[in-house]
Structures are given as structure tokens and as C-alpha cells.
Amino acid sequence: MSQNNENLIIAVDGGGSTCRVTICRLDGTILSQAVGGAANLTTHFETAVATIESTVKMAYKTANLSADRTGDDFIYLGLAGAKLDGLATRLKGALKFKDIEVTTDQQITIQGAMSDEDGAIASLGTGSFFVCRQQGKTLHVGGWGMHLGDECSGAYLGRALLRKSLHAYDGLIDHSPLSQNIMQHFGGSPQEMILFARSASPMDYGSFAPQLIAAFEHGDAIAQQIMNDSLAILHNMLDVLEVKATGSLYMLGGLGAIYQKLLRPEYQQICCSPKADAMAGAIILARKKWRKKEEN
Structure with missing residues (x-):
């Protein structure tokens, strides 16, 4: 069957830093x-929609397909922020496809990493979430967004670094080379930092995480305090989820490998590589939803 005459699947993996789109057949x-770019529904809904639409158009163009064919195709979206009331419904109203399914980036990550098996995930990127699945029961912890959650994430670390730098500026704690560099970044002005914070996205805060990690590895006092505090939170998350009982821990996201090296031995021993990535998870879930179309 010609691509122009068949229904295709558009799989979308959207988070705080990037939006990935894959076009595939029903098989x-x-x-x-x-x-x-970023496609977090809670950070800026309209921007997320525009990013999704433009990235889908790029994928259509790469496949030598018309972007006007959306009414013939199915779209499956796993997006950061999709679990908040009303956002998924709003998104469905904004997109024009034959059928639309919206779920969280958590669900496609879980499917990709663990398939249908038991295990636990600590997803640590621009945002974060923690999940444990055992004997048919799934427990989620965290993943509540930058303002009230996303513990241990890049955005969380970046905010903590700016906060500590202000504490050092006020003389509440001693400056370190890292906090001095941060203040210099903002021209030595707390006011400039506050202006930044008023509109900063998770990705904006997360941009400071690499500098923090590098300073931590070189023994910077403030970086070590932030990372040690974050590691304590991570261990508490894993303890509450009773991760050890599953025998499998998947440390995912850009910070996953960094934290994995710092875990307590009992957690390092059960760390394993994901079976696939979130995009693969989105494709699997999409095919499960629409596979009857393949049989017709």
C-alpha cells in the first residue's frame, strides 16, 4: 500500500528539553x-503545541509526505505535564488528526525501559519522576513539576544552585568558586538573578546543572552540599518505593548515570540497562491501541 493511502502512526516523546517525533507504519x-525543542504542557501550553506541530511537519517532510495528511493519521503523544487536569483535553482540541491519544512521558518511558516486567525507574533529566511496578501494582512518586517537585532533576539542581549562590552573597554561607561564578554570570547582581527566575523554564534552570556536576566532581563545597542533599532525597524515594524488592532499577535521563555512581551499594547492584527508550515505548503503546487497523 502506498504511504499516501495508508494510515500512519505519529509517535511523540515530549519533555522539558526536546520533542522527538517518529512516523511509522501500523506494523x-x-x-x-x-x-x-521543549514540549512541556505545564511550562507553556501554546509553545508546546507549536513545537509539536513544527516537529511533526519536519518528520513528514523527511518522509516525503504532505503535512496536510494529518486527518489520515493517528498520533500518540507522551508528554511532560499531560497528567494535569484539562491539558490533555486542550491538546486534543488543538491538534487535527484521525485519532489522538495523549499520555504522560512517564508512561512511554516505563513501557520502553521495562516492557511489561516488574522493576523500578528513576528518571532524572530536566524534570524527574520515580516509579515502581511489582506483581501488577504500580506506585508513582514525584513528577509534580518544577515549582513543587521534580526532585533531583536538572531543573531542581539549577534552582538549588542559584539559591545557594544568593545565600553566599548574603553571607549566610561561605562562597565557593562555583557560587562566585554564578554571581559573575548574573553580573554580580541578585536583581538580575531574580529577573531571570521570574520567567525561567525548567530547561533554563537545568542549563546550570552541567556546571554544578563538574564543580561537584572537583570538590567544590557548595556543589557537594547540593548533590549530597539531592542524593539523600533520591535514596529516600527509592526506599519508599521498596525498589530492592523488584530486583531491577533503571536509572534514566541525562543525570541517571551520574547519580547511579553515587548510589548505595545495594542499589548499584540492581541497576540495569533499559530495554528500549521512551520513543520505542510510545510506538509500542500506539500500536497496541491501533493494531486492529493493521488487521483490516
Whole structure:
């Protein structure tokens, strides 16, 4: 069947840093892929929608398909912020496809990493979430967004670094080379930092995480305090989830490997590589939803 005459699946993995799109046939054959900017529904809904639409258009173009064919295709979206009331419904109203399914980035990550098996995930990127699945029961912890949650994430670390730098500026704690560099970044002005914070996105805060990690590895006092505090939170998350009982821990996201090296031995011993990534999870879930179409 010609691509122009068949229904295709558009799988979307959208988070605080990037939006990935894959176009595939109903049998799973991949036709094209594209990558765009951040697509977090809670950070800025309209921007997320625009990013999704532009990235889908790029994927259509790569596959030599018309972007006007959305009414013929199915779209499955796993997005940061999708679990908040009303956002998924708003998104469905904004997109024009034959059928639309919206779920969280957590669900596609879980499917990709663990398939249908038991295990636990600590997803530590720009945002974060923690989940444990055992004997048919799934428990989620965290993942409540930058303002009230996303513990141990890049955004969380970046905010903590700015806060500690202000504490050092006020003389509440001693400056370190890292906090001095942060103040210099803002021209030595707390006011400039506050202006930044008023509109900063998770990705904006997360941009300071690499500098923090590098300083931590070189023994910077403030970086070590922030990372040690964050590691204590991470261990508490894993303890509450009773992760050890599952025998499998998947440390995912850009910070996953960094934290993995710092885990207590009993957790390091059960760390394992994910079976696949979140995009693969989105494709699997999409095919499960629409596979009857494949049979017709």
C-alpha cells in the first residue's frame, strides 16, 4: 500500500528539553524521525503545541509526505505535564488528526525501559519522576513539576544552585568558586538573578546543572552540599518505593548515570540497562491501541 493511502502512526516523546517525533507504519516500520525543542504542557501550553506541530511537519517532510495528511493519521503523544487536569483535553482540541491519544512521558518511558516486567525507574533529566511496578501494582512518586517537585532533576539542581549562590552573597554561607561564578554570570547582581527566575523554564534552570556536576566532581563545597542533599532525597524515594524488592532499577535521563555512581551499594547492584527508550515505548503503546487497523 502506498504511504499516501495508508494510515500512519505519529509517535511523540515530549519533555522539558526536546520533542522527538517518529512516523511509522501500523506494523512498526519507521519512515522518519525529527527532533524539536521543549514540549512541556505545564511550562507553556501554546509553545508546546507549536513545537509539536513544527516537529511533526519536519518528520513528514523527511518522509516525503504532505503535512496536510494529518486527518489520515493517528498520533500518540507522551508528554511532560499531560497528567494535569484539562491539558490533555486542550491538546486534543488543538491538534487535527484521525485519532489522538495523549499520555504522560512517564508512561512511554516505563513501557520502553521495562516492557511489561516488574522493576523500578528513576528518571532524572530536566524534570524527574520515580516509579515502581511489582506483581501488577504500580506506585508513582514525584513528577509534580518544577515549582513543587521534580526532585533531583536538572531543573531542581539549577534552582538549588542559584539559591545557594544568593545565600553566599548574603553571607549566610561561605562562597565557593562555583557560587562566585554564578554571581559573575548574573553580573554580580541578585536583581538580575531574580529577573531571570521570574520567567525561567525548567530547561533554563537545568542549563546550570552541567556546571554544578563538574564543580561537584572537583570538590567544590557548595556543589557537594547540593548533590549530597539531592542524593539523600533520591535514596529516600527509592526506599519508599521498596525498589530492592523488584530486583531491577533503571536509572534514566541525562543525570541517571551520574547519580547511579553515587548510589548505595545495594542499589548499584540492581541497576540495569533499559530495554528500549521512551520513543520505542510510545510506538509500542500506539500500536497496541491501533493494531486492529493493521488487521483490516
